[in-house]
Amino acid sequence: MQLRDKDGLTEQEFLAAYRPGDYPRPSVASDMAVFTVTNSDAESYRRLPGKELRLLLIERGGHPFLGRWALPGGFVRPNETVGQAAARELLEETGVDQVYLEQLGVFSDPCRDPRAWVMSCAHLALIDARRVEVRAGDDARNAAWFRVLFQPEPPAENGLRRMRLGLCCGGISLTALLERRPAGRPADAEGWVILENSGLAFDHAKIIASAMDRLRDELETGAVAFHLLPDAFTLTELQQVYEVILGRPLLKAAFRRKIAPLVRETNRYTENAGHRPSRLYRRRQEEKP
Amino acid sequence: MQLRDKDGLTEQEFLAAYRPGDYPRPSVASDMAVFTVTNSDAESYRRLPGKELRLLLIERGGHPFLGRWALPGGFVRPNETVGQAAARELLEETGVDQVYLEQLGVFSDPCRDPRAWVMSCAHLALIDARRVEVRAGDDARNAAWFRVLFQPEPPAENGLRRMRLGLCCGGISLTALLERRPAGRPADAEGWVILENSGLAFDHAKIIASAMDRLRDELETGAVAFHLLPDAFTLTELQQVYEVILGRPLLKAAFRRKIAPLVRETNRYTENAGHRPSRLYRRRQEEKP
DNA sequence: TAAATAGTGTCTCTAAGACAATATCTC
């Protein structure tokens, strides 16, 4: 433990004498794609309400990108990790604690922020809609939950996958067209390239596309959907969450077989439905032997 | 396009007047887990050579962590992305261009570098061994390719997955014990936690564990193994690459069925083998209709 | 009893696991 370097210093002595050099340093922000699933209010007679996937966006009140919509986020502080920064911002923005949070990756194009050299470490966050005290449509900063569409477009001549991103809230409609660059060449372009973009700030269309991709991926492998529902839920609700994220309908029987090992049934049922009540389930905490 | 903010400035005027604030900024490095697959030289008589998964490490010549082994990497510059920085460093370190490179994520524990606030954006890199001009065992900086082991340990009482990481090169043997923290709580601990660590610098054991996890994941879903082989290869070689990354043997028939759609056969065969020659294959570039 | 959703049964098809049989080269 008392190794000495070429100047004869021990590690303690070296660190005591250390002065950081003058290498240029970027600002680093943690930005978040915060998703939730809400009931669509258009419920007629005694039908079940549908579900909608929604993303939290904030209208920019200053330059640059004044008037456009951006992901919530903020700068990372020296005493926290990027993940802790994201959790802190999220608590400030939505008042929700203990959120499912996952790192998506760094977006570091030197020109992504016209003001200065700012990298963004993007995160995916999932919240049960019932836990959010809606500061959406607030006063000072205009925040809103946008309905999300993310659908394949016919690929171009180059054969690369293209996706249309659509975000709607009230009368506002934002849209972007993105192209997926193959993995393995981050030196050229990282992941998604924005071909069209109306209404989103910075490179946030890219981040949202990455988030949707990740979300769809993890739905099939992991057990991520539970974070978008309350503790007790019906299997139909769970299936609706899957469908609204994947953007396509699933078969009931197959779906139930697939998620059966992930849930535990309770003895409670839904009430006051205009039809046969549904059993409530909880997430089964894993028990790998 | 001539929106004015609360001070009456247009975006051009705002940007011209913009001065970056005094928020503290971290240094950001791109570090890389560079893997390759080599032939084990212990070939007896006329047996096929085995394969070994190897990772590039560099012995630290100064404090901190003097004498311990670290991943190659360096600071990101203001005119490049983190991916471009990784590619640049890799070219400097190994002389290899056009490498398969993929972002793993940010490691940002404020204490990870005792000198200062330094985040690391980790990358996974895969190189065909034949392309590397071995600067391993060089003079100035001691670089070497370490054989990699990454195997499950019996989980602790808490039920969390534990992995043993082993790295060997010549007489040198480094080892670490890591525990996988469940996803969704990066605010508490990001991914892996180091329980034991002998010989590796910084939090690089974590990064290597993440890289191995990712590598194994992508083997099964993606088509990542090809980057560790020359253009033309035998199916046995491809299977060996899979086996050495997954750390377990695979069944020949099932393996061939699985990768059949990913390869294209050539009319060439191996020569000078002490047994029946094997057909050479190439990667099939996708053709999704 | 009609409307609506809840929940189950079953047939088919595909893919993976397991193992065995045959083929082809060099020494």
Add this chain to the structure above:
DNA sequence: GAGATATTGTCTTAGAGACACTATTTA
């Protein structure tokens, strides 16, 4: 021909897709 690897065949099992059927509640 012996030794080694290459390549293919097939039986079994597990899971997904597809579709149809039965069950239960409320208005």
